[in-house]
Amino acid sequence: MEYETIAAISTPMGEGAIAIVRLSGSEAVEIADRLYKGKQALNSVDSHTIHYGHLIDPDTDEVAEEVMVSLMRGPRTFTREDIVEINCHGGLVSVNRVLELVLRSGARLAEPGEFTKRAFLNGRIDLSQAEAVIDLIRAKTDRAMNVALNQMEGRLSTLIAKLRQQLLETVAHVEVNIDYPEYDAEEMTQNLLTSQLKEVEEEIKSILITARQGKILREGLSTVIVGRPNVGKSSLLNSLVHENKAIVTDVPGTTRDVIEEYVNVRGVPLRLVDTAGIRETEDLVERIGVERSRERLKQADLILLVLNYNDELTDEDKKLFEAVAGMDVIVIVNKTDLDEKLDLSKVKELAEEHPMITTSLKNEEGVDELEKSISELFFAGSVESQDLTYVSNSRHIALLEQSRKTLEDALGAVEAGMPVDMVQIDITRTWELLGEIIGDTVSDSLIDQLFSQFCLGK
Numbered sequence: 001m002e003y004e005t006i007a008a009i010s011t012p013m014g015e016g017a018i019a020i021v022r023l024s025g026s027e028a029v030e031i032a033d034r035l036y037k038g039k040q041a042l043n044s045v046d047s048h049t050i051h052y053g054h055l056i057d058p059d060t061d062e063v064a065e066e067v068m069v070s071l072m073r074g075p076r077t078f079t080r081e082d083i084v085e086i087n088c089h090g091g092l093v094s095v096n097r098v099l100e101l102v103l104r105s106g107a108r109l110a111e112p113g114e115f116t117k118r119a120f121l122n123g124r125i126d127l128s129q130a131e132a133v134i135d136l137i138r139a140k141t142d143r144a145m146n147v148a149l150n151q152m153e154g155r156l157s158t159l160i161a162k163l164r165q166q167l168l169e170t171v172a173h174v175e176v177n178i179d180y181p182e183y184d185a186e187e188m189t190q191n192l193l194t195s196q197l198k199e200v201e202e203e204i205k206s207i208l209i210t211a212r213q214g215k216i217l218r219e220g221l222s223t224v225i226v227g228r229p230n231v232g233k234s235s236l237l238n239s240l241v242h243e244n245k246a247i248v249t250d251v252p253g254t255t256r257d258v259i260e261e262y263v264n265v266r267g268v269p270l271r272l273v274d275t276a277g278i279r280e281t282e283d284l285v286e287r288i289g290v291e292r293s294r295e296r297l298k299q300a301d302l303i304l305l306v307l308n309y310n311d312e313l314t315d316e317d318k319k320l321f322e323a324v325a326g327m328d329v330i331v332i333v334n335k336t337d338l339d340e341k342l343d344l345s346k347v348k349e350l351a352e353e354h355p356m357i358t359t360s361l362k363n364e365e366g367v368d369e370l371e372k373s374i375s376e377l378f379f380a381g382s383v384e385s386q387d388l389t390y391v392s393n394s395r396h397i398a399l400l401e402q403s404r405k406t407l408e409d410a411l412g413a414v415e416a417g418m419p420v421d422m423v424q425i426d427i428t429r430t431w432e433l434l435g436e437i438i439g440d441t442v443s444d445s446l447i448d449q450l451f452s453q454f455c456l457g458k
């Protein structure tokens with residue numbers, strides 16, 4: 001089979017010691033040979049070897065670059081096609097010159113994600129692994145990186161494949177009963193059907209439980225700081241941002257109407273939402289209106305509710321407690337360096353089971369405890385374990401939710417004594433939905449859409 005040869009810069013843009021231009025396709029070696037001059041022509045060297053030499057500009061016959069060229073023949077490559085990687089000096093000028101040379105010699109510029117797309121289309125990786133590559137590119141903390149790596153190694157795929165196999169076997173039994181009613185050696189009784197489906201449902205549920213943590217790792221824990229004017233919201237924001245490494249956000253294609261800042265608090269990526277509101281107008285409610293600010297609060301994963309130790313509890317404070325009822329809240333009593341005017345026992349009552357932290361942001365006291373409390377809230381117990389297969393992709397989560405629903409329908413149908421062929425429709429649908437996660441039953445347009453999210457050169 002012929003594969004058009006594509007090329008792209010596959011190292012990050014900017015100043016690095018070396019940069020790599022990668023070619024993949026049927027003519028990768030031939031195209032590189034048109035430019036490369038070294039001891040041996042590349043088409044005569046062994047696969048998976050690296051060679052020193054120079055690139056010669058065919059128009060001027062002058063040396064354009066000093067390079068190391070790796071040659072890997074398919075199918076033992078990432079794309080399963082022939083791959084040539086040209087290592088050149090870092091820096092935009094030289095790497096762009098190399099790219100330009102290979103394009104002039106017959107390669108086509110790769111579309112975003114096209115290398116990974118080929119790996120998928122050539123059967124090298126499945127869809128969930130391909131998506132993990134996107135996550136990897138965007139991973140904001142080391143922990144998020146590990147989750148993406150796990151997924152790339154196919155943990156989720158293995159789990160999903162197992163569940164699909166179970167469903168397939170169930171369907172097969174049902175089929176036997178429909179097609180050969182006289183063959184009653186292993187009749188699919190209502191109880192057996194129920195227990196098999198329940199088993200799969202339980203597995204899906206437990207995957208979904210990890211999904212929340214996965215989403216947080218991937219997108220950041222959306223966090224809103226609330227409190228009356230002057231209690232110390234800006235001070236809190238500043239100390240969180242300054243004491244922690246701010247995470248640079250460069251997620252392409254996401255326009256948001258809110259200003260956000262990312263910080264990494266002990267492995268939890270906090271996405272501090274509406275920081276503009278805190279920094280500029282000081283008053284979220286005034287700025288975006290009561291209704292919208294309430295909505296925004298409801299969408300948050302975490303609320304940091306700040307109170308003033310040096311002031312009495314007001315109705316406004318109490319209203320804030322009401323507004324965040326039922327959410328994950330950490331109550332922060334600030335300005336403990338000043339006199340106690342706040343009724344702490346009353347605050348404890350309002351805080352109920354939520355953690356309460358005292359701080360003096362002025363003296364930089366209490367921020368450590370706050371950070372500890374944040375990480376405990378989200379990585380309590382086993383969730384921290386690296387063995388967990390987090391589902392961190394919202395498309396996967398949606399498909400798993402749908403799968404769970406169709407399985408519930410199937411179970412309901414069995415209970416209601418519906419004919420087995422009716423139940424079979426729901427089971428087959430579940431099998432298809434799970435298949436979409438690993439790309440077994442997806443349509444072309446979905447694939448195109450997914451791969452277009454990749455960065456160039458991956």
Ligand code: GDP
Pocket residue numbers: 227228229230231232233234235236278282334335336337338359360361362363
């Ligand atoms: P915001 O209106 O809620 O954003 O509050 P700010 O962070 O702007 O703080 C209001 C004032 O309180 C500023 O003058 C801060 O320097 C001061 N402040 C903040 N934290 C503390 C603290 O722990 N102790 C004292 N004494 N003053 C503080």
Ligand code: ZN
Pocket residue numbers: 230232233234235278279282
């Ligand atoms: Zn302020």
